[in-house]
Amino acid sequence: VRTGRSLSLSRDFPKLPGPGNTYPANHWMKIVPRGTGGFSADYVGIYYHGNASTHLDALCHRWDDQGMWNGRDPDKEITFDGATFGSVDHWSTGLITRGVLLDVPKYRGEPYVTLDKPVHGWELEDIAKAQGVAVEPGDALVVYSGREALQADHPDKYYGVPFGTPNPERPGLHASCLPFLRDYDIAVLVWDMMDHMPNGYDIPWSVHGAIFAYGIALLDNALLQPLAEVCAQEGRYEFMLTIAPLKVIGGTGSPANPIALF
Numbered sequence: 001v002r003t004g005r006s007l008s009l010s011r012d013f014p015k016l017p018g019p020g021n022t023y024p025a026n027h028w029m030k031i032v033p034r035g036t037g038g039f040s041a042d043y044v045g046i047y048y049h050g051n052a053s054t055h056l057d058a059l060c061h062r063w064d065d066q067g068m069w070n071g072r073d074p075d076k077e078i079t080f081d082g083a084t085f086g087s088v089d090h091w092s093t094g095l096i097t098r099g100v101l102l103d104v105p106k107y108r109g110e111p112y113v114t115l116d117k118p119v120h121g122w123e124l125e126d127i128a129k130a131q132g133v134a135v136e137p138g139d140a141l142v143v144y145s146g147r148e149a150l151q152a153d154h155p156d157k158y159y160g161v162p163f164g165t166p167n168p169e170r171p172g173l174h175a176s177c178l179p180f181l182r183d184y185d186i187a188v189l190v191w192d193m194m195d196h197m198p199n200g201y202d203i204p205w206s207v208h209g210a211i212f213a214y215g216i217a218l219l220d221n222a223l224l225q226p227l228a229e230v231c232a233q234e235g236r237y238e239f240m241l242t243i244a245p246l247k248v249i250g251g252t253g254s255p256a257n258p259i260a261l262f
């Protein structure tokens with residue numbers, strides 16, 4: 001940390017329903033008069049997995065036929081009352097590490113990542129070299145793909161379709177990024193676009209497989225365009241990143257407001 005300049009990487013709390021937000025968050029207000037004054041209170045509820053909410057995925061969130069992280073059996077560990085292994089409350093003291101932004105649109109000279117040109121693992125290597133930054137073990141890898149510009153041009157496609165649509169098409173990170181995450185011992189992946197779909201492999205998950213394969217935390221649906229602009233202004237692509245999830249015992253993740261501090 002050098003200047004103390006900070007910014008949030010969170011999208012707005014997703015209360016507005018729409019095709020890309022089929023499970024909008026609830027926000028109910030209560031206003032109570034008291035004498036000549038009064039007070040306000042509110043209730044919030046959210047289904048945060050999906051494409052609308054900025055959230056942290058815990059290690060219990062996904063698995064394949066080999067099981068969860070460390071081979072745990074989801075039939076035993078995932079209960080109606082919450083997960084008994086790999087839940088988000090284990091990160092309640094916060095994920096605090098060095099963040100490194102890789103700006104894909106700037107490197108390509110294009111506004112955003114497209115369906116026919118996903119982000120590959122070897123491209124991440126090239127971008128890091130071009131930006132003059134070294135990715136190190138324990139870093140939070142922050143991959144900016146230009147989601148805001150993509151959605152502006154294609155509001156009813158890709159990240160704008162209803163969550164849960166069968167066989168969706170979605171630009172993003174190719175499965176070839178998985179070896180990069182493992183080889184560089186990444187601790188957290190932060191991204192605005194997520195797994196490239198269809199992934200073209202006979203696997204249930206693509207880059208999200210880093211959760212159960214490598215034990216990596218994923219921060220989904222981050223708002224990264226402002227961060228890319230600040231990195232360009234500051235002339236640096238590294239910063240301190242703090243992610244503080246809610247302490248939900250047995251939770252599969254949590255809404256989060258990640259903060260980058262320069």
